[in-house]
Each structure stands twice: as structure tokens, then as C-alpha cells.
Amino acid sequence: MTTAPVIGPEERLPLGAAEADPRTATRRRYLMCEPRYFTVSYSINPWMDPSAPVSTDVALRQWHELKATYERLGHVVETIEPAAGLPDMVFAANSGTVIGGRVLGSRFRAVERAAEADHYRRWFVERGYRDVVMPESINEAEGDFAWTGEVLLAGTGFRTDPGAHAEAQEVLGVPVVSLRLVDPRYYHLDTALMVLTEADPTTGRRAQIAYYRDAFSLGSQRVLRHLFPDAVIASDVDAACLGLNGVSDGYNVVLPREANRLATELTARGYNPVMVDISELRKSGGGPKCCTMELRD
Ligand code: ARG
Numbered sequence: 001m002t003t004a005p006v007i008g009p010e011e012r013l014p015l016g017a018a019e020a021d022p023r024t025a026t027r028r029r030y031l032m033c034e035p036r037y038f039t040v041s042y043s044i045n046p047w048m049d050p051s052a053p054v055s056t057d058v059a060l061r062q063w064h065e066l067k068a069t070y071e072r073l074g075h076v077v078e079t080i081e082p083a084a085g086l087p088d089m090v091f092a093a094n095s096g097t098v099i100g101g102r103v104l105g106s107r108f109r110a111v112e113r114a115a116e117a118d119h120y121r122r123w124f125v126e127r128g129y130r131d132v133v134m135p136e137s138i139n140e141a142e143g144d145f146a147w148t149g150e151v152l153l154a155g156t157g158f159r160t161d162p163g164a165h166a167e168a169q170e171v172l173g174v175p176v177v178s179l180r181l182v183d184p185r186y187y188h189l190d191t192a193l194m195v196l197t198e199a200d201p202t203t204g205r206r207a208q209i210a211y212y213r214d215a216f217s218l219g220s221q222r223v224l225r226h227l228f229p230d231a232v233i234a235s236d237v238d239a240a241c242l243g244l245n246g247v248s249d250g251y252n253v254v255l256p257r258e259a260n261r262l263a264t265e266l267t268a269r270g271y272n273p274v275m276v277d278i279s280e281l282r283k284s285g286g287g288p289k290c291c292t293m294e295l296r297d
Contacts, residue, residue, distance in 0.1 A: 149198030155189025245287030
């Protein structure tokens with residue numbers, strides 16, 4: 001489970017014995033931001049304790065290993081220059097939602113993070129993205145938005161405003177399903193839910209997700225059960241190490257190394273868990289996914 005075979009993208013990959021549905025890795029493009037100025041100097045979620053020691057060097061090592069992991073798996077990683085005074089800028093997922101080349105930027109709830117949004121907006125404009133819209137409502141981007149290939153699952157309750165869900169539907173032109181988060185430890189959707197396989201309308205393949213039930217309101221739990229009857233349900237232990245904050249390419253699933261039970265379950269379902277050490281970034285409430293924005297061009 002810990003030593004993942006290096007695979008090329010677009011390959012058909014070996015199946016778990018019990019799997020009828022082949023898992024297929026597809027090459028992804030990610031945007032990441034080196035944690036050069038990472039620290040925990042304020043607290044905007046229950047994971048952040050400014051009085052606890054934090055090492056920028058350890059965070060840098062773990063981040064470079066995460067980036068190298070993606071590259072070994074055949075993915076393309078773009079980077080944005082970090083800015084001094086923005087210790088959370090490493091969490092690239094919070095600064096944009098890109099689907100079909102359209103970019104919906106971000107608007108942070110916390111004043112400490114507000115300036116990150118414009119750095120990322122400029123990155124998109126300079127890279128030639130023509131459709132870049134900045135939101136009116138509070139919108140923490142892929143922190144609260146998860147694309148299933150069919151619908152955009154959208155979290156609210158702690159950060160992103162419900163108004164941002166409607167805005168995302170209009171700007172990105174995709175159907176949005178709103179979900180309510182109720183546990184402050186799981187303040188962003190991507191701390192409680194991950195997409196493992198995207199739906200593919202051309203082959204009829206259904207989307208598959210993993211999630212932690214108790215992070216959601218009862219109504220949202222019902223919605224998730226209805227839409228994803230075969231979802232992987234994560235345990236308390238998996239959730240508590242931010243194990244749901246993983247990144248899947250359809251076959252390889254990059255996870256925090258403590259998420260053992262989730263990894264075992266994913267293996268049984270035909271996925272290949274790839275474990276990384278992200279402990280230093282977790283001190284800010286982050287994991288692999290928080291560090292990673294997917295560019296769906
Ligand atoms: N310290 C950051 C915050 O609270 C962590 C963000 C993690 N990002 C994420 N996509 N969950 O805003």
C-alpha cells in the first residue's frame with residue numbers, strides 16, 4: 001500500500017480481484033504553491049494553534065515530496081510564486097475552480113487570506129485563461145467544490161456562502177448540488193469528501209466518491225446516499241487525520257499516510273493508495289488536496 005508502482009497516465013491498470021469496473025488513471029494538471037512562507041500565525045479553523053511549533057522547512061520537504069509524487073504518477077504540476085505574509089497561500093485548492101477552461105476565482109472569508117485571491121487571478125490571466133471571473137459571494141473554491149464529472153458538489157456551513165453555489169452554476173455552467181457541513185473540524189468540503197472516479201457520460205461510467213458521513217447535515221447525508229449509493233464511507237479515524245483530503249486520478253489516490261483504513265478499503269475497491277506525509281501542513285488544517293488545485297482545461 002505504501003510503495004506505489006509508478007504508472008503512466010492513460011494506461012489500463014490492473015484490477016482488484018473483486019472489481020468488475022476497471023479503474024483508469026488519467027493524466028491531470030495541477031497548480032501548486034510552495035510553502036516558502038508557511039507558518040501558523042493566526043487561527044481560522046480548529047486545527048490551527050499559533051502557539052504550537054511549526055517548521056517551514058519540514059512543510060517545504062513534505063510539499064516537494066507531494067509534488068514529486070504527482071510527477072512520478074505522470075501528472076503535470078504548474079506552480080505559482082508564493083507571496084510573503086500569506087502563510088496559507090500553499091493551499092492552492094482554495095483559490096480557483098477550473099472546469100472546461102473556465103475559471104471561477106475565490107473570495108476568502110478570513111481577512112488574513114483575502115489577498116491570495118488576486119495572486120491566483122493574475123496567474124490565470126498571465127497564463128492566457130480568457131474566462132476568469134471573480135466571485136461576489138464568499139467562495140473558497142475547490143476547498144468547497146468537488147467536480148464529479150457530472151455535477152459540482154458544493155459545501156457550505158463554515159466558509160463558502162450558499163450564494164456562491166448559484167454563482168458557480170451560472171459562471172461554470174454546470175449543475176450544482178449544495179451540501180451542508182456541520183462539524184467545525186471539517187470546515188471545507190474537501191476535508192470530508194473526495195471524488196475517486198469521475199463520471200464519464202460517453203462510457204456510462206458512474207462517479208464514485210468517499211466521504212465522512214457525520215461531517216454533513218442529515219439532509220445532506222440523504223442527498224449523498226441517494227446520489228452515490230456505492231460510496232466509500234470513511235471512519236472517524238480516517239476523517240480525523242484529514243484522510244478525506246486526498247487526490248485521485250481515477251486509480252492512484254494520494255492520501256495522508258495515517259489514513260490506513262481508508263487505504264485498505266480503496267485497495268479492495270480496485271484503487272491504488274499512495275501515502276504521503278503531510279503532517280506539518282495539517283497543523284494549518286490542510287492535506288494533499290488543499291495543496292492542489294486541478295486545472296481542468
Ligand atoms: N489554514 C487554511 C484555512 O483555514 C487551510 C485551508 C485548507 N484548504 C482546504 N482546501 N481545505 O483556510
